[in-house]
Amino acid sequence: MAREAIVDVEGESDFSLENLPYGVFRLRSDARAQIGVAIGAYVLKLAACAEGGLFDECHAEVFSAAAARRVFGQPTLNAFMELGRPAWTEARRAIQTALDKHGSGFALLREAFASGEANRFLCRAEDVVMLLPVHIGDYTDFYASLQHASNLGAMMRGPGNELMPNWRHLPVAYHGRASSIVVSGTDVRRPRGQLRPDEADEPVYAPSRLLDLELEVGVLIARDSKRGEPVPIGQARDYLFGLVLVNDWSARDVQKWEYQPLGPFNAKNFATTLSPWVVTLEALEPHRVAAPAQQPPVLSYLDEGEQRSTLDIALRVLLNDTVVSRTNFRYLYWTLEQMVVHHTSTGCNLRCGDLLASGTISGPEPSSYGSLIELCWRGTRDIVLDDGSTRKFLLDGDAVSLRGRAGARGRYVGFGRCDGRILPATEEGVAAAAAAAAAAGSKS
């Protein structure tokens, strides 16, 4: 039976006592960034809790009270992540005990509740603004869904030729853009870009007409690896701190024109949206399930043997409140551990805070595809919304929300929301083009 938390947690909440995701927030009334843990409709303020003694009973060799004050006093999670799994486990145990209604941990919180002063340690989620949870050095985007790669390949190269020869041998990936990663709730401006309409011989610089979403899950890397030293498969899990939802917005018309031969660039570098709460691998551990079998067998450096497994996380895409896709993290062909190993296989070093995203997650059914280009099958089918309107790609004003959770009612381990709304392409774009034309002199 689910344990009961010290605050009311609705059965449908993503943030049960089993979850306890970490995030960075500021109070609406305060510019200061703080680390928090989500519990129901509340946020536990970890800096105040550390100062108040929440971690005083932890094993000091593993996670000392001084370390807790230091790492939870930061404006990002990086310092906490660097401490490693024993510290994370100890911190989680202490926080879970403190928030357990029938537990005995952190007397100060119980006293604060009794005297009506709980706001010293807790605030309401509606009173905070969420920020990016970590400093991200590098962002890498994989292409780890067999169905997604097959769908895109079928569209580009026709049936029978869906997958490139390398796809089943290595987790294909490319480097993404870190500067334009934004937190859920940030509006996304429809990009202008260079593209060549199907009916045209020459390219134009114009607003993208084929603006898409991509449903992905990202993992935040906990620690630095050494340059020149590949991470062995048996050690890869030590590098995984927690997961976030990722919307890798994509301008398909820009992508189609630009991507040969070096891959997508401007089609994706204008914005990438993250969910703000980092769901830890520890919270997800009870939801570990078998991963898809790999055929042909992978090379030994990627071979997980008996350790191979994945996580059962139900995922949804909402477009203006209509669920347009239901899929699952477990469909991914390549695991997070294999991504870490392959990323470092030539000696590339990972750093604490790096983001590795899965690539679009598509399941076997058309209703489980994780992007609009698949759901509308390259514009040949309508996506029907609850209000009766139809879509192929995103229109100005459209609101996209990604959701994901493991577990069952009352004990959900979920991500909250990963939201973004499309703003129309700006007049500034027009102005910039005009300014450029003017600067180019009288010839235009």
Place this chain on the structure above:
Amino acid sequence: MAREAIVDVEGESDFSLENLPYGVFRLRSDARAQIGVAIGAYVLKLAACAEGGLFDECHAEVFSAAAARRVFGQPTLNAFMELGRPAWTEARRAIQTALDKHGSGFALLREAFASGEANRFLCRAEDVVMLLPVHIGDYTDFYASLQHASNLGAMMRGPGNELMPNWRHLPVAYHGRASSIVVSGTDVRRPRGQLRPDEADEPVYAPSRLLDLELEVGVLIARDSKRGEPVPIGQARDYLFGLVLVNDWSARDVQKWEYQPLGPFNAKNFATTLSPWVVTLEALEPHRVAAPAQQPPVLSYLDEGEQRSTLDIALRVLLNDTVVSRTNFRYLYWTLEQMVVHHTSTGCNLRCGDLLASGTISGPEPSSYGSLIELCWRGTRDIVLDDGSTRKFLLDGDAVSLRGRAGARGRYVGFGRCDGRILPATEEGVAAAAAAAAAAGSKS
């Protein structure tokens, strides 16, 4: 006539009084990172100079003494770069006056010289260890040389089909890896990677046999741009602080197997080497020359009109002290300004410290190609070194040095060295594979 510096500067030195590049160093005896300026075989210590009053006579509204103490007291150039061109110009003027033998600036330095205490402000280059000059948020690599793109295209797709349809319409680029950027002098371990030998049906994980160099020039971005707001072509030059040499090491066999459809990843992310001294655009300004004409004309957002120009910088590649390539920055088809504009064209934001590299710079003659794969024409020709040995790709122990400079004897504006030596692939790679095989159980 060249001005004379307060210290002896050899005629062949890259670091004349006309240059004054910025870098970050530490004394061999001291772990602290400091900002310096190279002059001949010496390094001017800018934090000490700022404290000593070198910038006291600057226009305070443009570059105050307090600002100088703040930005030159940092361990990277980012804070100085963010101040913008008027401050850079003022700082350069003050430093040049102080170092001018017949000038009157910075009396304290002259007094220190007279009393034999110049080491308060100057140290010998041989007594310092150079560090990365900036904190690099994102690294982008372009593909801006027409000859290089044509050469690679001819090898991959055959003559007559060298260039992709997009190539003359936009500066093709991909996102690189920031974590593995290292400073000149750092050894580079030959990567193991997944590759499929030409004679094989199945891929292997093995040391790269086709390890290559790429001669590139990179620009460091001085300021943040706003997400969602493309930089107009007329403003692009304001984002350029200075240039460095870049060696974009490439494992061609890994690249060939992995790069479809998302571009190079592990083939390049194991190491990228930068020269340590940042040569400012201001120092290079006298060497501005016409850029190659672009045909067909570019779209208006990329059209530089009368402002279009580039820089005359002679470049060389040395392999074990043999010059194997002589080329020039001016051969690039796309300018740095066009790279900035196209990078931000969909709204991607640049940040101060970002590195934009040119891609391999190849000139029209075979002797001016900037990579070994071009110089050996995909393994069909030998590259002959001065010791009589031949190369196609890099061997263990090979030392690569990139050089570049503008100007003439006594007034060179040069980069110094961009060096790296190839270490053999480690036994650790073998050990990791063995560990993975062991972890995978008895089946292997």
